[in-house]
Amino acid sequence: MTGQPIVSVSGLTKRFGDVVAVDGVDLDIARGELFALLGGSGCGKTTLLRMLAGFATPDAGRILIDGQDMTGVPPHRRPVNMMFQSYALFPHMDVAANVGYGLRREGVAKPEIARRVAEALEQVRLAEQSRRRPDQLSGGQRQRVALARALVKRPKLLLLDEPLAALDRKLREGTRFELVRLQEELGLTFVMVTHDQEEAMSMATRMAVMDRGRIEQVGDPHTIYEHPRTRFVADFIGIANILPVEDRRAWLALRPEKIGLYAERPATDRAEPGRVVDIAYEGDRSLYRVALDGGRVLMVSTANVARHPREPWPRGGAVWLGWSEDAAQRLEE
Structure with a gap:
């Protein structure tokens, strides 16, 4: 990794009662990466993502985003936006209103909202669907509306929680390429949580394999697959004898x-x-x-x-x- 990482996590720990969800994690994520946090249920990947977003408070450790210490910084003041697995679209609003909702809450002027919404919808190839409501869209289109809503605020870091989980298998395969294309075109940093190893392997520039709150190995997909360091990584990624x-x-x-x-x-x-x-x-x-x-x-x-x-x-x-x-x-x- 060259240059200052956009995300630098050191000694990050989060407990829920007696359960250590994230256990002293150290991690650097480079600017412009599509980085995947991969692991099974309960491994700590979603808790780690929520701490980056500010929705969960660490018990120990430090998070730097673009060189700034995020300790005590609330979610709405972080240079971060999060796309949730459920998409959380407002059913009574059309696509354009859903995408511009966050900007309206921030008091951005209407002409600026209209310009940025149009730009975001163009980026996700939904410009012609701007007046439709969510129930008039396919699952893949709703996913792109949620992505446009996250992009319209121009975050330095976009967090994606199981972004393809709500789609059927065939649609997931096509949407993977769309997300990778968009990430490369925008040059944004994406941090994606997934339990699907095939998804992580086909999309991520680098990935961290997690187990029981700890990072087992970090590397590009080829290195993780061909050169696993531990039995857990070898067993979890693909099939291994x-x-x-x-x-x-x-x-x-x-x-x-x-x-x-x-x-x-x-x-x-x-x-x-x-x-x-x-x-x-x-x-x-x-x-x-x-x-x-x-x-x-x-x-x-x-x-x-x-x-x-x-x-x-x-x-x-x-x-x-x-x-x-x-x-x-x-x-x-």
């Missing part, structure tokens, strides 16, 4: 797609005989559970590139597994 190192005090993560299936012993660095236990056909790929002679079961993924696979690997069939020595990643634990 966790193998013991020979001294039994360390572990290796081996991704299913790094393993080949063969009818005979392959000339690879590592080769193991086994038997197919289960097969899951997933369209673009097939997942195999293969039991090795010693009893360990490995997951193997094959791409379905041909309409009719050349090698049938039936359930119960004998196979060989092979992989290169550098296919496995040593974990820190």
Whole structure:
């Protein structure tokens, strides 16, 4: 990271009774990033986001936004805006009125409101829908109205709480590209909370994987996937076979797609005989559970590139597994 980070968090802690929701987090987010906080339910990601927004008060630690200490600064005085999962649109207002609501509350002059609302709607490609009410829009359009309402106040930092959760799968896929496009065009910093690893991997420039209030690893999606540092990260991101190192005090993560299936012993660095236990056909790929002679079961993924696979690997069939020595990643634990 070069230059001063737009967000700098140090020693951030938040407790709810006996539960430590965020546990001494240190984190820097660069200006212009689309940064994802990724983790399962209860990992602390939403609490961390709410502290950045000012909706939750830390028990310890410090938050700097654009070099300014945010201790005691209320939400409406922070250079931050937040887009909620529910979108929270007013059903009786049309799109333009929803987008301009915050500006009206701040007493901005009507001509300025009209200009900025028009600009925001143009950015999210909803200019022609300005007079429609939320119930006349699709789920994806309502999501863009909520985004325009957040953008119209020109925040330095835009916080998104599970921004695609309310959309169906097909719409989510298209909206991902729209959000990334918009973030790149505007040059704004987005901080996004999600439990969906596919969403984070496909959208974020960098991401933090969280567990039990702590950050397990920070990095770009490629680094997080190919070089997980801990068993938790390897297990949480995608699928990983966790193998013991020979001294039994360390572990290796081996991704299913790094393993080949063969009818005979392959000339690879590592080769193991086994038997197919289960097969899951997933369209673009097939997942195999293969039991090795010693009893360990490995997951193997094959791409379905041909309409009719050349090698049938039936359930119960004998196979060989092979992989290169550098296919496995040593974990820190």
